[in-house]
Amino acid sequence: MGEAHRQPLAPILGETFRSGLTRPRAWRVGQLEALRCFLEEREEELAAAVSADTGKPPAELFFTETAFLQGEIRYALRHLGRWMRPRQASVPLLYLPASASWSFQPVGVVLVIGAWNYPLQLVLAPLVAAIAAGNCAVLKPSEQAPLTSAAIARGVRDYLDPRAFRVVEGGAEAARGLLAERFDHVFFTGSRAAGREVMRAAARHPVPVTLELGGRSPCIVDSDAGLRTVARRIAWAKFLNAGQTCIAPDYVLVRRELEGRLAAALREAVGEFYGLSPGEGGDYACVRNNARRRRLLERFPGIAAGECLRPTLIEGAGAEAVMSEEEIFGPVLPLVAYGDIEEAIDIVQRGGEPLALYLFTSDRRVQDRVIASTRSGGVCLNDLLFQAAVPSLPFGGVGSSGFGAYHGRAGFEAFSVRRSLMQRPIAADIRLRYPPYHGLKYRFLRWLALHFQ
Structure with a gap:
């Protein structure tokens, strides 16, 4: 069974995140490999659970749940180094000498609330993205797929780092209890009505939200x-x-x-x-x-x-x-x-x-x-x-079908924040930048700002 939700999990996992455990690439790769092992070694158990919960036949279940997740993991492992690499940014002539760059940093502790129609994929695919981005995560599988929920809880407990990942099982009350906590990102898949509730709950803090809803396609x-x-x-x-x-x-x-x-x-x-x-x-x-x-x-x-x-x-x-x-x-x-x-x-x-x-x-x-x-x-x-x-x-989605995106690099970026870095030498200090500004000095600075910024 999953963990009884008797104490707030966001602060507990927040301590793990602040320790820096989840940031190194090696740790992320290790957790993704562990998740892949979980899917491979417990494929029969997971298939039996999903089939009992949803009525899916074996081939359909394999292609839309297990194989899909394995593909997401392989793609993340193949591209993770490139995603994590800092990007150089150009610096206008006015601000030289200087260097500038930006990089993706993990958001912190994320909450993933899954749906029952694809009970494995819709919980673990966001988890792949959260791990790749260097986050801790709390997973809330759907109570309408109880056997799959229990199998996910056992797998996360047995294969992933318990300092960084937890599963909470239960119904609407469990979800509301989680949404009362302050997570750094909430990822929800489900109906529009439930999505509105998630938005209202998240707005109390406020935190970024990804909503994967539906619509008449x-x-x-x-x-x-x-x-x-x-x-x-x-x-x-x-x-x-x-x-x-x-x-x-x-x-x-x-x-x-x-x-x-x-x-x-x-x-x-x-x-x-x-x-x-x-x-x-x-x-x-x-x-x-x-x-x-x-x-x-x-x-x-x-x-x-x-x-x-x-x-x-x-x-x-x-x-x-x-x-x-x-x-x-x-x-x-x-x-x-x-x-x-x-x-x-x-x-x-x-x-x-x-x-x-x-x-x-x-x-x-x-x-x-x-x-x-x-x-x-x-x-x-x-x-x-x-x-x-x-x-x-x-x-x-877009508009009424949701907002935010994931899969592949989009998922990595969804659970990341862009952090800018600007560096200038102390020795090169131009006094022209400092007040007072008047006369020729002011006119010259205006000209520089208009032509070299």
């Missing part, structure tokens, strides 16, 4: 080229984890003349991928979150519900209904027909700022028009989800 299909491939890619991305992915396409905007053909191709792809009985020993996840399952059944009474909620297409969905409701976050995909690309752009704009936007077209003018006219955390052209899988790309 649209997928626009504006071309009939390779429609079967387009349908396969959409079906794969939408029904991965039974639609419980924050960057899954929430609805498809399709040119009116293509709607029937796309719907047929989507049904064909779903049958090919998951068979007639999705979830029964195949590669389709089940919706194990009871509250989420209940809300989906209330909202979509026609959804096929056995042991697992089956992939469901809604043809002829209205744009207003799509825009007025919360994100689906389940295996239901509405198809919304549009006349021209300007109509599609208008629908996307009225839906707020999603975490992701997807567009299928080879027309460069349409690509440029859609990207220039919309806002989203990320964009993927002619495919889906991969913008979040590349460690060299920042991943994060």
Whole structure:
């Protein structure tokens, strides 16, 4: 079990941080290697826990949880030295002789609050970034994935330095207790409503916050080229984890003349991928979150519900209904027909700022028009989800889908502060800089400031 939250953890880990333990590159590398060992040596235990909590099939679980985290660790280890290196800065002629540089410094003690839909990845990926940046961290896994939470707590205790890392298990009360402490950075993944609570709590101190929320991520299909491939890619991305992915396409905007053909191709792809009985020993996840399952059944009474909620297409969905409701976050995909690309752009704009936007077209003018006219955390052209899988790309939201980014270098920078260093020699002291300022001296200094600064 995780540590009972009976005493404030931020001050305890703050002592560790101030001791300088976490700053050397060798320590950071050692902790990242230890985290990699945890994932490798306890892969079966972690897989069993995640599967029991979420209903994910083995292959999907491996690629979206374990392999993803291993990739983040490898990328951080490969680039850490370059990230930590001080950067030289130019100095205007007016301030010479001098040298200037800046570097990334760790923020201190960070709090990571994870989510249940990817219960391993969404806790440990921010941890990779926090370690790489040289911080201490408190992890709060989701109470809605209790077996995974317990496995994370055991692994952190057994593999990582207990002076720098702790896990707190529990529900909303545990989270509120942690948010009452003063951390140096709060990283939250979850719903918009919970994100607002996190912001209010963090503002009491105040501290920087990264919010990874959600939103209605649209997928626009504006071309009939390779429609079967387009349908396969959409079906794969939408029904991965039974639609419980924050960057899954929430609805498809399709040119009116293509709607029937796309719907047929989507049904064909779903049958090919998951068979007639999705979830029964195949590669389709089940919706194990009871509250989420209940809300989906209330909202979509026609959804096929056995042991697992089956992939469901809604043809002829209205744009207003799509825009007025919360994100689906389940295996239901509405198809919304549009006349021209300007109509599609208008629908996307009225839906707020999603975490992701997807567009299928080879027309460069349409690509440029859609990207220039919309806002989203990320964009993927002619495919889906991969913008979040590349460690060299920042991943994060904008506006109502959150703010701040992580993965790769972006995560390192998120948990760092830029510290400037200016150095000048004592011997070279020009008296012209000192008061009094009048007459020719003042005019000369004005000229220098205007031309050499």
